[in-house]
Amino acid sequence: xxxxxxxxxxxxxxxxxxxxxxxxxxxxxxxxxxxxxxxxxxxxxxxxxxxxxxxxxxxxxxxxxxxxxxxxxxxxxxxxxxxxxxxxxxxxxxxxxxxxxxxxxxxxxxxxxxxxxxxxxxxxxxxxxxxxxxxxxxxxxxxxxxxxxxxxxxxxxxxxxxxxxxxxxxxxxxxxxxxxxxxxxxxxxxxxxxxxxxxxxxxxxxxxxxxxxxxxxxxxxxxxxxxxxxxxxxxxxxxxxxxxxxxxxxxxxxxxxxxxxxxxxxxxxxxxxxxxxxxxxxxxxxxxxxxxxxxxxxxxxxxxxxxxxxxxxxxxxxxxxxxxxxxxxxxxxxxxxxxxxxxxxxxxxxxxxxxxxxxxxxxxxxxxxxxxxxxxxxxxxxxxxxxxxxxxxxxxx
Amino acid sequence: xxxxxxxxxxxxxxxxxxxxxxxxxxxxxxxxxxxxxxxxxxxxxxxxxxxxxxxxxxxxxxxxxxxxxxxxxxxxxxxxxxxxxxxxxxxxxxxxxxxxxxxxxxxxxxxxxxxxxxxxxxxxxxxxxxxxxxxxxxxxxxxxxxxxxxxxxxxxxxxxxxxx
Numbered sequence: 313x314x315x316x317x318x319x320x321x322x323x324x325x326x327x328x329x330x331x332x333x334x335x336x337x338x339x340x341x342x343x344x345x346x347x348x349x350x351x352x353x354x355x356x357x358x359x360x361x362x363x364x365x366x367x368x369x370x371x372x373x374x375x376x377x378x379x380x381x382x383x384x385x386x387x388x389x390x391x392x393x394x395x396x397x398x399x400x401x402x403x404x405x406x407x408x409x410x411x412x413x414x415x416x417x418x419x420x421x422x423x424x425x426x427x428x429x430x431x432x433x434x435x436x437x438x439x440x441x442x443x444x445x446x447x448x449x450x451x452x453x454x455x456x457x458x459x460x461x462x463x464x465x466x467x468x469x470x471x472x473x474x475x476x477x478x479x480x481x482x483x484x485x486x487x488x489x490x491x492x493x494x495x496x497x498x499x500x501x502x503x504x505x506x507x508x509x510x511x512x513x514x515x516x517x518x519x520x521x522x523x524x525x526x527x528x529x530x531x532x533x534x535x536x537x538x539x540x541x542x543x544x545x546x547x548x549x550x551x552x553x554x555x556x557x558x559x560x561x562x563x564x565x566x567x568x569x570x571x572x573x574x575x576x577x578x579x580x581x582x583x584x585x586x587x588x589x590x591x592x593x594x595x596x597x598x599x600x601x602x603x604x605x606x607x608x609x610x611x612x613x614x615x616x617x618x619x620x621x622x623x624x625x626x627x628x629x630x631x632x633x634x635x636x637x638x639x640x641x642x643x644x645x646x647x648x649x650x651x652x653x654x655x656x657x658x659x660x661x662x663x664x665x666x667x668x669x670x671x672x673x674x675x676x677x678x679x680x681x682x683x684x685x686x687x688x689x690x691x692x693x694x695x696x697x698x699x700x701x702x703x704x705x706x707x708x709x
Numbered sequence: 710x711x712x713x714x715x716x717x718x719x720x721x722x723x724x725x726x727x728x729x730x731x732x733x734x735x736x737x738x739x740x741x742x743x744x745x746x747x748x749x750x751x752x753x754x755x756x757x758x759x760x761x762x763x764x765x766x767x768x769x770x771x772x773x774x775x776x777x778x779x780x781x782x783x784x785x786x787x788x789x790x791x792x793x794x795x796x797x798x799x800x801x802x803x804x805x806x807x808x809x810x811x812x813x814x815x816x817x818x819x820x821x822x823x824x825x826x827x828x829x830x831x832x833x834x835x836x837x838x839x840x841x842x843x844x845x846x847x848x849x850x851x852x853x854x855x856x857x858x859x860x861x862x863x864x865x866x867x868x869x870x871x872x873x
Contacts, residue, residue, distance in 0.1 A: 341796040342823060512766065536857075565858035566769045568839045589837065589856070620830075622837060642830050671823040691823065 340364065340417075345673050346394040347695060349376075349687040351680040352404040357697065358432065360402045360412065365389040367400065367414045369432060375685075376697030385427050385435045390416035396623075396674055397514050397569055398422065401455040403463075405493060408432075411463060413455040419446040424453040424467060428497060436497075441465050441489065443502045450487070452571075454517045456525065457493065460547060464490040464525055465499075466517055468509060476508075483532050484511045488545065505551045506543050508532045514571030520604065521580045523547040528574040528584060531556070536565045540572055540586055542605040557608055558597075560590025570622060575677075577628035580604070581655055585614065585624040585635060596624045596637055600656045615639060615648065615662065627677035627684050631655045634684040634700040636665070636675045644668070647675045647688055649700045665698050666690075737813055738800050740821035741792055746831045749790060749816075750850060757871040758788035760844040762832075765795050765802050769858045770841040774810035776861055781815070784868055790816040794829075794840060797821035847871040 343362040350358055357372040361382055366389065368382035393415050394400055400414040410432040415422045423445050425438040442450045453467035469487045476483040486506040491497050509515070510530040517527050525545040530538055531554065539560055544552040562568070572586035582601040588594060597611035615621025619639035626635050633656045636649040646667040651660045668690035676687045677700065686698040739745075749760070761777060763770035781789055791812055793803045797819050807813045822828055829838050836842060839856050845867045846852040853867065 341798055345823075511768070564839065564856055566839055566841050566856060567764065567767045568837075570837065570839070587837075589839070620826075620834070620837060640826050640830060642827070642834060645826060671825075 340391060340393055341395075342671075342691075343392045343394060345671055345689055345691060346399045347673065347687075347689045348400050348402040349676070349678055349695075349697070350402050350404055351678065352408055352410075353406050354408065355680055357680075358402055358404055358410060359695065360400050360414070362392055362394060362400060362414075364392060367392060367412060369402065369410065369412065371432065372697075376695065383429075383433060383435070385412050385414070386416075386425070386438050387435075390418075390425070390438070393417050393422040395422075397512065397571060398452050399673065401453075403455055403457045404432075405457045405461065409493060410435075411455060411457060411493075413441070413453055413465070415451065415453075420449045422449075422451050424450065424465070426455070426465070426497075426499075428463075428493075430495065439497075439499065441499065441502075442467065442469065442487065443489070444469075444471055447471070452514050454515060456517050456519060458519050458523065458525065460523060461493045462490045463493050463497065464488065464517070464545075466505070466515060466527060468511060468515070469504075470511075472504070472507070483508050485509060486515060486527070486529060486543075488551075503551075505545065506531075506541075506554055510538050510568065512567035512569040513538075516572050516574040518574045518576045518582075520544075520576055521578065526574065526576065526582070526605065528557075528572050528586075529554075530568070530571060530586075536563050538562050538564055538568060539588070539590070540584075544604075555605075557584070557601075557605060558586060558588065558611075560588040560593040560597075562588045562590035564589070573625045575626045575628045575633075577633070577655065578630045579655065581628065583626045583628045583633055583656055584608070585626040585637075587622055587624065596621050598624075598626065598635060598656070609656075612659075614650070621648075623674040625675055625677045627679060628655070629679050629681070629684055632684060634677055635659075636677055636686050636700065638672075638675060645672050645690070647686060649686060651684075651700060651702045653702060660702055665700065666693075666696055668692050737817050738793075738804055738807075739816075739818045740797055741818040741828060742822050743827060743831065745818065745828075753788055753846075753850075755848050756788055757845075757847050758790060759868070759871070760790045760792060760832075760846070762792045762794060762840055762842040762844075764793060764840045765799055765806060767840045771806060771810075773841060773858055774806070774812060776864065778811045780864060780868065781812075784872070786872060787868055788816065790818065793817075793819040794825060794838070795819060796823070796825075845871050 346362045348360045361368045367385040370379040370382040403411040410429045424441040427435040429435045448471035450469040487502045488505045489502040513530040515529040527543040531541040540558040541554040543554040570587040575583045596614040599608040599611045624637035633652040648662045650662045670691035672690035
């Protein structure tokens with residue numbers, strides 16, 4: 313009889329735990345699609361592997377053909393929660409230290425967490441980035457390690473909701489925090505650096521040659537115009553007033569969920585790419601600036617308008633510049649890319665570099681300092697690292 | 710006696726634990742997959758309808774819900790389809806929003822395919838995914854699609870147009 317009772321209880325526990333597991337796993341969409349990659353100073357390609365409850369990293373010494381045994385970043389299970397416009401970020405500094413930014417449901421949904429490691433073998437306990445992480449929903453956090461060995465975080469934060477209520481919805485603020493890197497990283501209290509930001513579009517960030525941090529964001533201008541503005545954080549911590557750089561006049565009281573990209577070349581040229589459906593322009597556009605974003609070149613349209621071009625990324629490696637974006641024909645998602653060898657003045661014809669019939673992440677461009685690669689993850693093929701280079705056909709253009 | 714009590718408790722709890730996920734999935738919130746848009750066109754053949762596409766994180770979408778609810782009461786002939794572009798796993802977050810705005814008895818759907826781009830394309834090959842996105846279809850299913858929040862005046866005018 314005791315045996316029978318024990319059996320019943322065991323079965324009951326099993327049934328309950330099965331349901332608990334099933335319920336928890338159903339809570340969030342599949343996370344493994346959300347990855348991030350970067351090259352270390354020794355040429356190793358580091359990669360984030362997302363799972364439902366954990367973030368791990370591994371590395372490749374053969375440009376993504378094979379990877380090392382993964383190392384877990386968060387030692388305790390967390391409900392990992394990223395999405396297309398809110399992917400994790402990975403950085404490796406000049407000394408080989410590894411920094412990981414990721415999102416997990418905590419007191420607030422999709423809270424930003426940070427862990428770091430001296431060499432990628434063991435990670436610090438997760439730390440919440442926002443000073444008010446427990447009280448206010450915040451997301452779309454970006455991370456950058458600058459040349460002065462400081463780690464920077466910027467994110468979209470709803471904590472100023474009351475202030476925006478009078479102005480209408482859809483607005484939030486960008487907050488920033490930075491700290492010197494090292495064995496122990498202590499984050500000070502965060503600061504607001506920008507207001508009236510479109511809530512659902514990722515913000516882009518790059519370091520200028522003078523060491524300042526340049527931020528490109530979709531703002532909400534009067535009349536619900538959702539065009540882009542630039543903003544600067546100088547090395548002494550001063551924040552500039554933002555200034556508007558795109559004038560497409562996209563009026564929408566809604567969520568475009570489509571953020572811009574920014575890259576700054578070693579020669580100081582800014583390269584920007586953005587999406588709009590404005591009165592004046594519609595589609596993906598590229599422009600460069602030689603005066604630190606004060607004036608932009610005439611915007612060039614990128615991609616075939618009939619194929620829903622979007623999710624563009626840009627990367628400059630001195631005078632080599634690559635653009636990559638997604639197109640869709642109803643069945644196949646393709647990543648197209650084009651290449652410039654003269655700093656964005658002339659471009660190759662767009663070429664299809666990868667495709668999938670399944671769910672895929674946004675395309676990302678990375679570099680090892682020698683060439684530019686597409687880093688892309690899709691459900692069917694998994695992770696792909698594809699060199700983006702000028703083809704022979706285009707060499708005379 | 711003791712045994713039967715344990716057994717009864719066990720069976721009761723087991724049935725609850727089996728019933729629970731079924732209850733969470735129950736609904737009102739149908740899974741929108743490949744082919745669902747065509748299914749809607751068939752379901753509302755020769756009938757005008759409004760397809761309002763929204764997301765749980767979209768403030769502008771939620772702001773318009775009370776107005777939709779109000780207009781629906783004053784124009785009961787309007788077929789209103791609400792489609793959330795969040796993953797089906799977010800059903801438990803979408804439902805209270807619909808219920809809170811008295812839209813739980815609309816024809817409610819939620820995206821249920823990880824390849825959401827494909828679902829969007831089946832609805833409209835020109836739509837990039839911005840929300841709210843509202844389609845007004847007359848009885849011949851001639852349609853107009855609008856991105857962003859729609860004002861009361863536009864909504865009322867469009868509703869009258871598709872009914873007549």
